[in-house]
Amino acid sequence: MKVSVRKRFIALEQPFRVAFGTISGLDVVEVEVSDGDVIGRGECCPMGIYGQDADSTLAEIEAIAPRLASGELDRLTLQGAMPARSARNALDCALWDLEAKRSGRSVWDVAGLRAPGTITSDVTIGIMSPEATAKFAATLRDASMIKLKLGGEADLECVAAVRSVLPEVPLFVDVNAGWTLERLNLLSPRLADAGVFMIEQPLPPQDDHLLDEYNHAVSLCADESCHDRTDLDRFVGRYDYVNIKLDKTGGLTEGLALAAASQARGFRLMVGCMLGSGLAMAPAYVIASLCEVVDLDVPLIVKDRADAGVHHDGRRLHRFTAELWG
Known part of the structure; x- marks a missing residue:
């Protein structure tokens, strides 16, 4: 089996601010695995907040490629040969694609899942001033769900800004580990009053134990804290939701197992x-078919529309084609 890999930059249409910084685009790593007749493709997006970047991910894939080429490893044995992070994600998803194409079946059939034609997905609002937040929220009146990034200077004011124009739309907030326990306990009752149904990753992962003192005014979701199944024991009594991201689970194989x-x-x-790009959104769509909350609105914010791949109409994601992946 031949493995080839490359990195490229995906730009956003507009800079996007979150608690740990402003993002204008990121490097992704694309992988192709070929048996000489069929090519499987996968993509990952290594993030500095997890101690990874595109170059280290390229090196990690290139180091293990000979073991795949020799037939020593397949998709299942790859799970124990690499840690759960971005490099394994790209390879794992490429091997899923290869397996589906070799067998003449869809990835849905291989996974034993139903293939929904559309899936309800949120639209995200980054950290902005309350005035800018209200203005942007006013363009999202058709959205099925809103995710609001918090961790800025005016968190409650931004929530109020959204509610001033979208009083009934389901709303959750994402803090990206930007709060302290004291701020969480202070703000969560106010968020509950505003109809916020969930807070995503309020504290840094190393502070998860502090959630034993949380007032539980709003349900919590583990994101940066949640990588694979080994994390679940720590979440009991602390988190209500887990956010499955394939770059954290190390691919669709562990993603399905974690679900x-x-x-x-x-x-x-x-x-x-x-x-x-759509090459990353497609396997995430498979996971989305199992999930209550779907946060896959990247197709709406990439600068090059060719990168969107999976169509998001502002309310729903539409099922990817076999030509894209799987």
Whole structure:
């Protein structure tokens, strides 16, 4: 099996601010695996907040490529040969694509899942001033759900700004680990009053134990804290949702396993993503078919529309084609 890999930059149409910085675009890493007749493709987006970048990810893939080329590793044995992070994600998803194409079946059939034609997805509002937040929210009156980034200077004012123009739309907030326990306990009752149904990753992962003192005014979702199934024990009594991102799980194989294990433990499911093209959104769409909360609105914000790949009409994602992936 031949493995080829490259990196490229995906730009956003507008800069996007979150608690840990402003993003104008990111490098992604694309992988192709070929058996000489069929090519499988995958993509990942390594993030500095997890101690990864495109160059280290390229090196990680290139280091393990000979073991794939020799047939020593396949998709299942790859899980134990690489850690759960971006490099394994790109390879794992490429091997899913290869497997589906080799067998003449869709990835849905291989995974034993139903293939929904559309999936309800949110639209995200980055950290802005309350005035800019209200203006942007006014353009989203058809949205099925709103995710509002917090961790800025005027969190409650921005929530109020959204509610001033979208009083009934389901709303959750994402803090990207930008708060302290004290701020969480202070603001969460006010968020509950505003109809916020969930807070995503309020504290840094190393502070998860502090959530034992949380007032539980609003349900919490583990994002940066949640990578694979080994994290679930720590979440009991602290988090209500887990956010499955394939760059954290190390691919669709562990993503599906994490979804099943989370549901068995009573956690509710969310799916998210890093930045990426449709090649990354397609396997995330597979996970989305299992999830209550879907945060896959990247196709709306990439600068080059050719990168969108999976169509998002402002309310729903539309199922990807076999020509794209799977």
